[in-house]
Amino acid sequence: MSKNVLIIEGDGIGVEIIAAAEKVLKAVNEIDNLNLTFDTAMLGGRAYDQYGKPYPDDTQTKARAADAILFGALGGPQWDGKTERHLRPEAGLLDIRSDLGLFANLRPAVAFEQLVAASPLKPELVGGLDIMIVRELTGGIYFGQPRGIRTLENGEKQGFNTDVYKESEIRRIAKVAFEAAQKRNKRVCSVDKANVLEVTVLWREVMEEVAKGYPDVELSHMYVDNAAMQLVINPKQFDVLVTGNLFGDILSDEASMITGSIGMLPSASLDVNNKGFYEPCHGSAPDIAGQDIANPLATIMSAAMLLRYSIGAASSADRIQAAVGRVLDAGLRTKDIYSDGMTLIGCEAMGQAVVDAL
Amino acid sequence: MSKNVLIIEGDGIGVEIIAAAEKVLKAVNEIDNLNLTFDTAMLGGRAYDQYGKPYPDDTQTKARAADAILFGALGGPQWDGKTERHLRPEAGLLDIRSDLGLFANLRPAVAFEQLVAASPLKPELVGGLDIMIVRELTGGIYFGQPRGIRTLENGEKQGFNTDVYKESEIRRIAKVAFEAAQKRNKRVCSVDKANVLEVTVLWREVMEEVAKGYPDVELSHMYVDNAAMQLVINPKQFDVLVTGNLFGDILSDEASMITGSIGMLPSASLDVNNKGFYEPCHGSAPDIAGQDIANPLATIMSAAMLLRYSIGAASSADRIQAAVGRVLDAGLRTKDIYSDGMTLIGCEAMGQAVVDAL
Ligand SMILES: CC(C)[C@H](C(=O)O)[C@@H](O)C(=O)O
Numbered sequence: 001m002s003k004n005v006l007i008i009e010g011d012g013i014g015v016e017i018i019a020a021a022e023k024v025l026k027a028v029n030e031i032d033n034l035n036l037t038f039d040t041a042m043l044g045g046r047a048y049d050q051y052g053k054p055y056p057d058d059t060q061t062k063a064r065a066a067d068a069i070l071f072g073a074l075g076g077p078q079w080d081g082k083t084e085r086h087l088r089p090e091a092g093l094l095d096i097r098s099d100l101g102l103f104a105n106l107r108p109a110v111a112f113e114q115l116v117a118a119s120p121l122k123p124e125l126v127g128g129l130d131i132m133i134v135r136e137l138t139g140g141i142y143f144g145q146p147r148g149i150r151t152l153e154n155g156e157k158q159g160f161n162t163d164v165y166k167e168s169e170i171r172r173i174a175k176v177a178f179e180a181a182q183k184r185n186k187r188v189c190s191v192d193k194a195n196v197l198e199v200t201v202l203w204r205e206v207m208e209e210v211a212k213g214y215p216d217v218e219l220s221h222m223y224v225d226n227a228a229m230q231l232v233i234n235p236k237q238f239d240v241l242v243t244g245n246l247f248g249d250i251l252s253d254e255a256s257m258i259t260g261s262i263g264m265l266p267s268a269s270l271d272v273n274n275k276g277f278y279e280p281c282h283g284s285a286p287d288i289a290g291q292d293i294a295n296p297l298a299t300i301m302s303a304a305m306l307l308r309y310s311i312g313a314a315s316s317a318d319r320i321q322a323a324v325g326r327v328l329d330a331g332l333r334t335k336d337i338y339s340d341g342m343t344l345i346g347c348e349a350m351g352q353a354v355v356d357a358l
Numbered sequence: 359m360s361k362n363v364l365i366i367e368g369d370g371i372g373v374e375i376i377a378a379a380e381k382v383l384k385a386v387n388e389i390d391n392l393n394l395t396f397d398t399a400m401l402g403g404r405a406y407d408q409y410g411k412p413y414p415d416d417t418q419t420k421a422r423a424a425d426a427i428l429f430g431a432l433g434g435p436q437w438d439g440k441t442e443r444h445l446r447p448e449a450g451l452l453d454i455r456s457d458l459g460l461f462a463n464l465r466p467a468v469a470f471e472q473l474v475a476a477s478p479l480k481p482e483l484v485g486g487l488d489i490m491i492v493r494e495l496t497g498g499i500y501f502g503q504p505r506g507i508r509t510l511e512n513g514e515k516q517g518f519n520t521d522v523y524k525e526s527e528i529r530r531i532a533k534v535a536f537e538a539a540q541k542r543n544k545r546v547c548s549v550d551k552a553n554v555l556e557v558t559v560l561w562r563e564v565m566e567e568v569a570k571g572y573p574d575v576e577l578s579h580m581y582v583d584n585a586a587m588q589l590v591i592n593p594k595q596f597d598v599l600v601t602g603n604l605f606g607d608i609l610s611d612e613a614s615m616i617t618g619s620i621g622m623l624p625s626a627s628l629d630v631n632n633k634g635f636y637e638p639c640h641g642s643a644p645d646i647a648g649q650d651i652a653n654p655l656a657t658i659m660s661a662a663m664l665l666r667y668s669i670g671a672a673s674s675a676d677r678i679q680a681a682v683g684r685v686l687d688a689g690l691r692t693k694d695i696y697s698d699g700m701t702l703i704g705c706e707a708m709g710q711a712v713v714d715a716l
């Protein structure tokens with residue numbers, strides 16, 4: 001039975017990094033006889049320009065039908081501050097996450113050996129770093145009701161949002177974290193602010209309860225302010241880090257920056273059946289879009305994650321990752337990861353190099 | 359007219375760092391004829407043990423009457439998980455902030471030249487770093503209602519908190535930030551998550567409105583996830599960073615760790631009349647309490663901030679800071695900031711050294 005992959009460029013460098021990753025994915029599809037079919041759709045700013053909303057109906061129909069989605073990036077200055085919040089490019093991302101129930105966001109923060117020198121941290125803190133951040137993606141303050149801006153009796157405006165989690169939401173993301181840890185170093189650190197926020201008191205309770213089902217995995221808890229510090233002074237202490245939507249947004253970005261390899265980091269957002277949305281951790285970088293200098297490797301690695309989690313083609317995923325390793329070993333570099341003595345190439349050439357190395 | 363300073367040790371190393379800072383403060387009081395009077399009270403875990411609550415009535419009475427409060431630190435394993443949230447040591451801190459209306463938390467993140475090597479970041483990213491973080495401290499999700507854990511109709515528990523700010527709260531913290539910037543490099547970066555949270559859409563609007571009254575100060579905006587990254591890769595881009603209670607908790611801790619000087623960083627929490635609560639940025643470090651190895655310099659610098667903001671004795675504050683500089687230049691170091699070739703001393707000796715250098 002053939003599986004369908006929906007490919008969405010998005011905005012900015014999304015176009016060129018997806019072109020490169022698509023080439024790699026299609027090559028592996030041939031080599032490994034994966035029998036994948038492909039379709040395309042739009043999401044974000046250009047989608048808004050064409051359809052009047054960032055998550056158009058056409059995209060919704062195709063996304064619901066697809067087995068997996070490979071996405072580039074979205075947003076750009078031309079859509080900043082111009083429209084209401086629900087019409088902005090980012091709303092497209094929030095809408096598709098919610099619509100497809102993509103509650104489990106997996107963001108590996110890995111320091112590639114070849115790129116440790118690019119980290120802002122001292123090399124000894126970063127070498128060998130390999131964290132898996134598991135972020136809850138369809139709940140918490142991102143989607144909580146009530147929300148809005150109201151006018152008080154004295155005429156003042158007041159803005160409000162609701163951070164909310166129920167047991168079942170916490171339980172299912174906890175399971176994802178514990179199962180990930182079982183395949184890794186068997187440690188889960190749950191990040192909360194249980195000394196202040198009741199919503200995270202419940203979070204901590206449910207984590208403890210779920211932990212009982214995974215006696216081989218060690219659970220610890222950390223406050224979010226401390227986690228933000230520990231990621232800087234001792235990131236290697238973490239194996240799997242699990243947290244809610246907002247803290248996950250902040251900490252996963254902090255962690256990705258620490259690796260020095262942000263142009264290399266993929267992400268997966270999964271539903272309960274491992275249907276997934278795959279995208280690089282970095283943004284749409286409108287300042288360098290269209291210049292063929294973006295790094296497609298994070299998107300190519302996202303395609304590898306797609307094969308692993310949503311298609312069940314682990315060996316094809318390994319094939320892509322090995323090819324990326326060979327390309328780096330050969331000294332090929334895009335501008336963002338370039339250092340003395342390496343060979344500077346563009347986005348398209350990098351995609352081709354990975355295809356050649358497959 | 360004499361002014362009254364309330365001194366609160368708290369828990370853990372609070373006892374010894376306050377002893378050292380108190381000595382310095384009393385010495386300056388003599389030298390500069392400041393006419394300060396002193397009183398003491400309790401807050402946190404030991405306060406709970408003695409009075410049954412972390413912010414006892416006796417402390418409340420004295421704190422309301424005082425002109426300024428110098429505080430050590432609170433918390434420790436003996437109070438972890440034992441009591442309800444509102445009886446935990448940290449609740450004492452939240453209660454006193456709210457009770458006294460200490461809405462403006464000022465946390466300088468400064469890299470001391472002598473300690474740049476202690477930063478986890480590469481020295482070139484940190485040398486000369488000098489950020490002022492202005493955190494709103496009595497609003498937002500820390501205090502928002504409704505909050506709690508309820509049972510849904512299906513029997514599931516649900517935790518919830520409310521993030522809420524009204525215009526007047528945002529306006530007054532904005533003014534603190536802009537006024538701080540006028541005395542510094544005239545740049546304010548306001549951190550929010552306006553692409554997702556309505557409460558921060560209002561935050562951003564009010565920041566823009568207040569900025570009009572400070573045409574000499576440049577205002578920029580940054581999303582919190584990006585701020586967490588920028589603090590790691592390019593912290594020196596910031597002058598004054600202003601944000602809400604929760605984001606301020608996370609980012610100020612991250613920033614203090616980046617300096618490599620966390621044992622050196624003071625903080626002030628001010629009300630509308632510059633009455634203030636002063637404490638070091640670091641915690642109560644129960645693991646090293648009572649061993650005379652804690653670093654009292656952050657608390658001593660907090661005493662300097664107290665003189666500057668709440669007593670209006672800027673030259674006395676300068677005197678303390680100069681004395682700390684001389685002690686560091688003389689190579690005296692507590693354990694946390696020790697490096698080869700320096701002279702290792704204890705907490706008490708460090709306090710005495712600053713007194714001697716006054
Ligand atoms: C674009 C934005 C809405 C989004 C988020 O906050 O989730 C992004 O920062 C992310 O992490 O994918």
Ligand SMILES: CC(C)[C@H](C(=O)O)[C@@H](O)C(=O)O
Binds near residue numbers: 451
């Ligand atoms: C102890 C805790 C409640 C407190 C806070 O979150 O505000 C602390 O982290 C701080 O930053 O002063």
